[in-house]
Amino acid sequence: MGHRRLLGTQGATVALLLISPLLGAPLLTASPATAFGPAGSTSLDPGGTGDDRDRLPRHSSDLTDQSPTVVSPRVANEDIAYFRIPGESHPVGPGLNFASFDQYDARGWFRAQVLTANLGNKRLQLDYVGPKKIAQRETMKKILKQRRAVAGVNADFFDIGDTGAPLGIGVERKRGLIHGRSEGWNNVFTINRRGVADVAQTFLKAKVVRGSGQQVKVTNLNSPTVQAGGIGIYTPAWGGVARTRVVDNARARREVVIRRGRVVANRPRLSGSGRVAKGTVVLVGRDRGATRLRQLKVGSRAKVTYRLSKGAKVAVGGSGRLLNNGRVVAVDDGPMHPRTAIGIDRDKGRVLVLTVDGRQSSSRGLTLVETARVLRQLGAEDAINLDGGGSTTMLARRPGRRPQVANSPSDGSLRKVPNGLGFRVLRSSGKRQRIRIEGVSGPLRVFPGLRRTVRAHAHDKQLGPAPLGKRPRWKSSARLIASSGRNAVVQGTTSGRHTVTVRSGKTRGRVPLTVLGALARIDTDRSAVSVARNGSAYFTVEGYDAAGATTRVDPRNVSLSYNSSLASIAATADGRFKVTARNSSGAMPVTISVAGRRAVLGVSVGGAALPSTAVYDTAPWVSPVVVGPGQATGNRVAVIADAQVSPGRTVRINRLKATIAEAVSQGAGFVVAAGDVAESGSLADLNLVKQIFEEELAGTGVGWRFLPGDLENSSLDNIRTVFGPPVGTSTRQGTRYLWLNTASGTFRSGGFGQLPILRDALAAASTAPGVNRVVVMGHHPLVSTTHGVTVGDQREAQLVLQMLRHFRTTSGRPIAYVSGHGKRFEALRHEGVDLVNIGSLTAAAGPVAGGGYEGWGMLGIETKGTLRAEFHAR
Secondary structure, eight states: OOOSOOOOOTGGGSOOOOOHHHHTOOOOOOOHHHHTOSSEEEEEOTTOOOSOOSOOOSOOOOTTOOOSOOOOOOOTTOOOOOEEEEEEEEEEETTEEEEEEEEEETTEEEEEEEEEEETTOTTEEEEEEOOSSTTOOBOHHHHHHHTTOSEEEEOOOBOTTTTOOBSSOEEETTTEEEEEESSSSOEEEEEOTTSOEEEEEOOEEEEEEETTSOEEEEOEESOSSOOTTOEEEEOTTSOSSOGGGGSTTOSOEEEEEEETTEEEEEESSOOSOOOOOTTEEEEEEETHHHHHHTTSOTTOBEEEEEEESSOOSEEEEOSEEEEETTEEOOOOOSOOBOEEEEEEETTTTEEEEEEEOOSBTTBOOBOHHHHHHHHHHHTOSEEEEEOOGGGOOEEEOOTTSOOEEOSOOTTSSOOOBSOEEEEEESSOOOOOOEEEEEETTSSSEEOBTOEEEEEEEEEOTTSOBOOOOSSOEEEESSEEEEEETTEEEEEBOSSEEEEEEEEETTEEEEEEEEEOSOEEEEEESSSEEEEOTTOEEEEOEEEEETTOOEEEOOGGGOEEEOOTTTEEEEEOTTSOEEEEEOSSSEEEEEEEEETTEEEEEEEEETTOOOOSSGGGOOOOOOOTTBOOTTOOOSEEEEEEOOOOBOTTOHHHHHHHHHHHHHHHHTTOSEEEEESOOBSSSSHHHHHHHHHHHHHHHTTTOOEEEEEOOSTTTTOHHHHHHHHOOSEEEEEETTEEEEEOOOTTSSTTTTTTTHHHHHHHHHHHHHHOTTOOEEEEEOSSOSSOSSTTOSOSOHHHHHHHHHHHHHHHHHHOOOEEEEEOOSSBOEEEEETTEEEEEOOBSSOOSSOGGGTBOBEEEEEEEOTTOOEEEEEEEO
């Protein structure tokens, strides 16, 4: 079953990216004129996305657009729908920007980070970066720091189990060509001598020229392995790794040392040390290559030369092309892993550096085919795959700050790698030009009476760190509680728009501060926290006002009560709480209090199970939509859930019949069976439900609709056989109803296609004549105070809530989501969206005073769209 919490909405700051207008492509539609007609009822299966292909251009705008809508565009030659939620975005340097996003499709979620670079900017330089020696590894954080880079990623695959040296070709601006091979790993990302980026194949052209003019072909330069029958060149750049390790399993070996143009040694055994003295070149031959080296006599003249078949200022190797002139050429669409890749948008003169998190519950990773598609969605025409997996690392700085890790490495820490690509800013002055103010706990929102920490960072014209000054002066139209150097604490006063300002000398920074309505409730960003033995985990506290506007609560406002012998909980510098295990196993509730509001979070250590009681449930949420019996006027719709009938369950059958009769007597014009009305998904149980409703409603003129629940989820085929497709729409008296299938706990498992269908249905309803309100219905709540009853994927819940909120904001028409799984009657408002959970006909969750009851609900929808909800206990 699902979790009860809504993950990190942060109000309007978590917007759903409007891709379609940027791409110049139509949205993936379900033909609103036929599928969502102005009247009547339509049932739709989300099994396909139509056959509207080859309509998506290859290019898009930057990822910094924060328009609050969603997209599931058609990609050329593909049948794919996806939703993208933008995350953080900011400039990194001149011509260089960073953005992150979450993307959702039929395979699940992944999180990506993108550096977008204009290499035509003369103050921005992209270069090969790595440790001083080729057969040496270091973390990207240390590599970039040594090179004074502002951002970068890992690059080539490498000999991870032995020498640590990169497999392919490497060219650095200062040192030139430093490693490569004549065949076998020749796909590269390159910047040519004109400064133009490209994805190409290039080959090592190397040889030894004897004094007689005879030439000996060379196959490798500072490679981790000399190819079979080949000869490798090793220079002082190689490092200290023994050269015996580059000719494993060779039948014959030979080593030739050339110093200042003469052969000074020629021996059949390789020296133990790998170090090569300055002014010296060492040749290593294996098998036939070793035989060819015999002709280089000690004392004879010999000249070693090497170059690439295509000249380059910068080059790094990759495993293979992903895109070629806008066409996906990657073929592996199986394993999903963390990815690093780089693409080129020739139309806009941009380089797109992509990392994708993987092997984590929050991000599944991508196949190579998917990686190619994502880069094409971002605007790339040509792209190459770089080393992924645990090597995937991206760092980027914020204005005025040092580079920080931007992705989530799958190893849990930074892997040491041999090289990468790094961006440098040339001629950065270090003189204060502007001041940037950031909220420590995310976007600048605060509740009246609560406090919020803000922090200032000064930067120069090129966005590099600059001194803030000794005595910055802080000011706010809200209440300024304290300030010390770059930090200040503000307190919410009257609701509305305020500002926070800091001055240092003649330089000023200013940001808006939104004071929300009074704090109505609090929650956490997850339903429970699981901590491994000797491990740690994190959570945040979220607050909501009466209208559902939300923001993260600064830890300075939070008090916690918990068993400190099991774990410690401490606030972090970024506004989260860190839970660290102190014991090997156990579980506990953590009581969270903020300004008289309370929430409870379950913490499990060492895999201990959380109690299956209501100890982690909070008080029910009640919004103004709730009214007493008989007061929900207008078009009355009865909602019944959790009747759990089956043949032989006489008490339950009679209770359901009586409830239907009562709903009709109370003026219901329509009845919704909102899930778990049958005890199972068997044909016998489902046909019994159908029989009961048809018999009880016969002659009344009252229509009805069946929605599947988790008890009925055992056979979707049976549901279709008895009731038809579970996803669909109908319009009654000015209200557009949208029916969804969450029976298996998530929208995706119920058919990912229903999410694009929902998007398109909302778009159609936003302009449909005669539609005054939209009601979306599914069995599982999006959020709930009852532990473990919501949609299982809370990012899905966030996605759906944002779609509903976007509809409310853009159309001006009211919208609600109604569910029937929580065993509690509760209602709340989230950013203008009404959320109503009807409860259970058979099993209450707690006492009536806590919202628990056995009964059913009635919605009343007035002509102008106003919704009211009443409950009827049995």
